[in-house]
Amino acid sequence: xxxxxxxxxxxxxxxxxxxxxxxxxxxxxxxxxxxxxxxxxxxxxxxxxxxxxxxxxxxxxxxxxxxxxxxxxxxxxxxxxxxxxxxxxxxxxxxxxxxxxxxxxxxxxx
Amino acid sequence: xxxxxxxxxxxxxxxxxxxxxxxxxxxxxxxxxxxxxxxxxxxxxxxxxxxxxxxxxxxxxxxxxxxxxxxxxxxxxxxxxxxxxxxxxxxxxxxxxxxxxxxxxxxxxxxxxxxxxxxxxxxxxxxxxxxxxxxxxxxxxxxxxxxxxxxxxxxxxxxxxxxxxxxxxxxxxxxxxxxxxxxxxxxxxxxxxxxxxxxxx
Numbered sequence: 001x002x003x004x005x006x007x008x009x010x011x012x013x014x015x016x017x018x019x020x021x022x023x024x025x026x027x028x029x030x031x032x033x034x035x036x037x038x039x040x041x042x043x044x045x046x047x048x049x050x051x052x053x054x055x056x057x058x059x060x061x062x063x064x065x066x067x068x069x070x071x072x073x074x075x076x077x078x079x080x081x082x083x084x085x086x087x088x089x090x091x092x093x094x095x096x097x098x099x100x101x102x103x104x105x106x107x108x109x110x
Numbered sequence: 111x112x113x114x115x116x117x118x119x120x121x122x123x124x125x126x127x128x129x130x131x132x133x134x135x136x137x138x139x140x141x142x143x144x145x146x147x148x149x150x151x152x153x154x155x156x157x158x159x160x161x162x163x164x165x166x167x168x169x170x171x172x173x174x175x176x177x178x179x180x181x182x183x184x185x186x187x188x189x190x191x192x193x194x195x196x197x198x199x200x201x202x203x204x205x206x207x208x209x210x211x212x213x214x215x216x217x218x219x220x221x222x223x224x225x226x227x228x229x230x231x232x233x234x235x236x237x238x239x240x241x242x243x244x245x246x247x248x249x250x251x252x253x254x255x256x257x258x259x260x261x262x263x264x265x266x267x268x269x270x271x272x273x274x275x276x277x278x279x280x281x282x283x284x285x286x287x288x289x290x291x292x293x294x295x296x297x298x299x300x301x302x303x304x305x306x307x308x309x310x311x
């Protein structure tokens with residue numbers, strides 16, 4: 001830790017994240033885990049409110065990981081990684097929401 | 111002299127962009143993995159109430175173990191980030207040390223998960239018991255399998271780093287491993303939320 005490689009350190013600070021950004025990301029991720037945990041374990045909100053809150057927390061957590069840890073904004077333009085990720089998320093959303101919708105529709109019709 | 115330098119930097123650039131193309135390729139792999147998990151999540155969402163008269167999520171899940179697993183995995187995501195910082199500072203020993211910490215945390219996660227599965231199976235809640243448990247073991251087990259593959263990869267990479275040091279190739283490999291590890295953390299957050307938190311609420 002006492003070694004200081006300032007030249008290198010400076011170059012790497014841009015683009016690859018810094019200790020500060022990793023620590024902030026880590027704190028965010030811990031807080032975003034504790035909030036839904038406390039809400040669910042103590043039954044602070046009703047079912048719908050809990051559902052919405054914990055899903056929002058999970059999505060925020062995803063965003064924290066993407067920006068603070070996975071450095072989604074890095075890389076050359078055009079950002080193919082972001083584009084493939086968006087396509088993937090759209091397909092997943094369609095599959096998950098579509099399955100839930102069609103299967104619940106099916107069970108009420110029986 | 112000047113000519114030689116430019117030529118070298120050209121070759122360097124070409125190699126660099128080739129390596130970054132491989133990182134993009136890894137992003138595309140991650141997206142295909144997201145599709146696999148998305149399908150398993152859809153399956154679980156549809157089947158989680160189909161317990162065939164057996165106990166449901168609320169009765170089965172033990173939250174203390176799951177909470178421990180979650181914080182262990184979050185911390186390992188952070189330590190793999192610290193490994194990336196060490197990589198870009200060119201400190202190979204620090205890099206291997208942080209990878210080792212990450213691997214230990216990953217192993218602890220797997221240990222807790224296996225323990226959870228063993229306890230459930232011993233109580234008679236097997237993968238074949240009902241549709242809910244089939245979907246549960248498949249979804250959570252697939253994530254666990256990914257973590258185990260990540261561990262093997264991490265150990266292999268630690269050996270390679272100790273032999274070859276930090277090169278362009280090992281830099282790309284560590285970058286991909288770190289992406290993979292953060293991605294597993296993201297998937298776990300959704301497992302934690304959808305399977306466990308929604309299960310016990």
